[in-house]
Amino acid sequence: MPALLERQKYLIDYTLAALLRHKTRNLGLLLVYALLVFLFSSVLLLSQSLRREAATLLQDTPEVMVQRLVAGRHDLLPAAWLEPLRRIRGVSAVQGRLWGYYYDPAVKANYTLMVAPDRDLAANDILIGAALARIRQLSIGDILSLPTTTGKPLPLKVAGILDAASELLSADLMLLSETGYRTLFNPPPDTYTDAVLTVRNRREARTVAEKIALALPGSRPILRTEILRTYDAVFNWREGIVFITLGAVLLAFMILAWDKAAGLSAEEKREIGILKAIGWETGDILRMKLWEGALLSLTAFLAGYALAYWQVFYGGTRLFAPVLKGWAMLYPDFRLTPAVDLLHVLALLAVTVLPYIVATLIPIWRAATADPDAVMRG
């Protein structure tokens, strides 16, 4: 056993010396390799954290949301529906919600407007998301005028900026009073955009939803878990788009790795011949090259992953954030909670480290199995 360990130590020593002997080539390869891992890890870490962030934020939202459908499309919900909803067994609270969208041509961005009854806002007061405040350069006390359905401008006073911690969901959000909302959009009286329900036992949410569908034909109950699934799907889709783009980068790297790692130089072939001639087995040479590939690729992997981790969680996630966060012009600006998914790390290891090691070994194996007599001929 000690001889076996000593042998591996010698092989590693020799491998390190070999890597240093070709430092320009190996450093170039290491940089490209680390960059590739950095790009892939950034996407993985960012999208995974966004999903986790969304899930955390949605955790405290009501379990069931009810919409009214007319001809398969979302329509305003009559206030008369609230009472039958309250009477459904298992429901502890029902609240009608008013919300909508406003397209601001000045900044070519959509805002989400929502009535917040619990905030006790004055008729013309609004609370706005941090991204909206940034893009319109608004601060507390400023006035934002929006045109009503009659064309008259409605001056709204910024009473506060929403907490940056929830910016993933509130980037484009504008909270206002019911009076302000009804003045702005003029919906029919006694109607709401939709309703949210609190359920006593969360595990019964699906049963409650089934009861709602039966009690109120034309209603569409939506569970919080379904919203979470939609977020997941959206981030998966965005992640997929980025990965397809990065696929080209991966391919380019594979070609480079094959060329650098697989294409043995005359000097390397000579070296293999010398080692075999002086008593190294084919297996020793393969093990040495295996160490070489592993050291190079693992160093690149760790460097790339660490850099991506820093970039995503501490460096402001500038890379890929526009694609993965979405929100057209209003990009949320918030700090993600650091987290590492072991399965993702292993998957990334499998797609970056393994192909490189395989690409290295095949030609070495071909060279190492040849008779070493060529070395005698200089």
Next chain:
Amino acid sequence: MIELTEVSKVFNQGRPNECRALRGISLRLECGGITVFKGPSGSGKTTLLTLVGCLARPTAGRITLDGQLLSNLPERFLTEVRRHTFGFVFQQFNLIRGLTVLENVMLPAYPLGRPHHQLRAAAQTLLDRFGIGGKAGSRIEWLSGGEAQRTALARALINDPAMVIADEPTANLDSALSREVLALLGELALQGRTVLISSHDPLVFAADHVKRLIELRDGQMVGDGSC
């Protein structure tokens, strides 16, 4: 004892550039002393040494070492025999650039997993014995031809082989250095090792301790004499 029976070696067999390097060589090499294979370039000296040293296999014929058939051994066992029985000194030295003299000498012993301090001490002892102990930490690129040859000789001996195979050991050296190297090889023969040399240098033929001269031409043995 090494015995060759009707050994032939053909390179690029079946191709337009086919080359018959050795033709039906039968030979018995006793242990100890120096045996020199002489002959002009292309006579098959180096090829014969590669076959004896298990660096390649014959196309036809049998090679045995102390009765053990070598010519059909699997690669792994052949390496084992090569590692423990033969030490090689190549014409171009074939030292690994970028490594130090000491590292080059230690290299053949790496796969054996000897404790590092022991191996290092053995390598240093060999270098001291050949008068280049002070160069242990120097890189190979900085050595003179004579120093490189001594390093190659030390490397050949690190696994304490019974036989040393030297291919044209004086080809890249001046007369004074050639004599020094031949003296060192003579010392090895005196210690009881078998030294096989290929050369066309008259200095080698006339060296002390050379007990046998085998002449090759066009891949065939044309002379075999004792000194």
